Amino acid sequence: MLKVSIIGATGYAGAELLSILQRHPEVEIIHITSESHTGKKISELYPHLNGIFEKELESLNDIEKIGAESDFVFIALPHGHAMDVGRKLENLPVRIIDLGADYRFSDTSIYEKWYNVPHTHKNAPRVYGLAEIYREEIMPAVSRRLRFLHLLRLRNIGSSTLRRLLLTQSREFRARAEV
Numbered sequence: 001m002l003k004v005s006i007i008g009a010t011g012y013a014g015a016e017l018l019s020i021l022q023r024h025p026e027v028e029i030i031h032i033t034s035e036s037h038t039g040k041k042i043s044e045l046y047p048h049l050n051g052i053f054e055k056e057l058e059s060l061n062d063i064e065k066i067g068a069e070s071d072f073v074f075i076a077l078p079h080g081h082a083m084d085v086g087r088k089l090e091n092l093p094v095r096i097i098d099l100g101a102d103y104r105f106s107d108t109s110i111y112e113k114w115y116n117v118p119h120t121h122k123n124a125p126r127v128y129g130l131a132e133i134y135r136e137e138i139m140p141a142v143s144r145r146l147r148f149l150h151l152l153r154l155r156n157i158g159s160s161t162l163r164r165l166l167l168t169q170s171r172e173f174r175a176r177a178e179v
Contacts, residue, residue, distance in 0.1 A: 005031035005070040007077060007085055009057065010045055013099045014076030018042065022053045031066045033058050060085065067092040074099060083121040090124065 004021060008014040009032035021027045032042060034057040042057060043050040058066070067073055067089040075082040075098045082102035089096060098104075103126045105111045108119035 001026055001028050003028050003030045003069060003071045005029070005033075005066050005073045007033050007060065007063075007066075007073060007075045008081075009042060009076065010034040010037050011076055011078075014074070015046060017074055017076060017099070018053070019049075022049075029053075029055065030069055031058055033060055033066070035059060063088045064092070067094045070094050072097060075102075076100070079115050080117045083119065083124075086121050086124055090121075 004027050006014050006018055006021075006029065009018050014032075018029065018032065021029055032055055034040075037045060037057050038059045040057055041054050043052075043054050060066075063085060071094065073085075073089060073094050073096050075085055075096060077085070077100055079101040082098045082100050086096060086098070086103065101111065101115060102119070102121070103124060106126065108122045111117075111119050
């Protein structure tokens with residue numbers, strides 16, 4: 001059973017992830033956070049979870065404890081906020097999946113230019129989370145054998161990015177096929 005925590009469980013991405021993961025037979029959601037709804041049950045905010053998932057929302061004040069008790073931490077926060085969480089968890093043996101943009105780019109200057117926010121965790125190792133294209137890079141990041149190595153992050157991608165990558169890959173594939 002994988003122990004999973006969701007940071008930012010009340011936003012759109014966090015709530016959707018919670019709805020998916022709470023049905024997974026091999027996942028136990030052990031912590032969910034919300035700074036604006038700390039102390040409330042998630043089912044108070046999302047009535048469709050009433051009787052299904054009743055966990056109380058926690059604060060990020062105990063992020064080190066949350067990370068220490070988790071196999072995976074999903075960060076579903078607006079851009080600019082995941083870096084603080086990532087820095088606090090980087091020395092723990094937890095794997096982090098950022099659903100936002102903070103760890104999306106290997107070149108952090110692109111992030112800074114695009115989001116107009118300084119990147120405060122530039123040296124964090126990361127791998128891009130598009131399994132169809134980057135499977136070989138992703139597998140070591142989620143492998144249990146690497147659990148105690150330096151923090152690795154998976155970056156989830158937005159749909160426009162996915163379209164561009166798939167278009168690029170299909171062009172490259174067609175070009176190789178024509179040779």
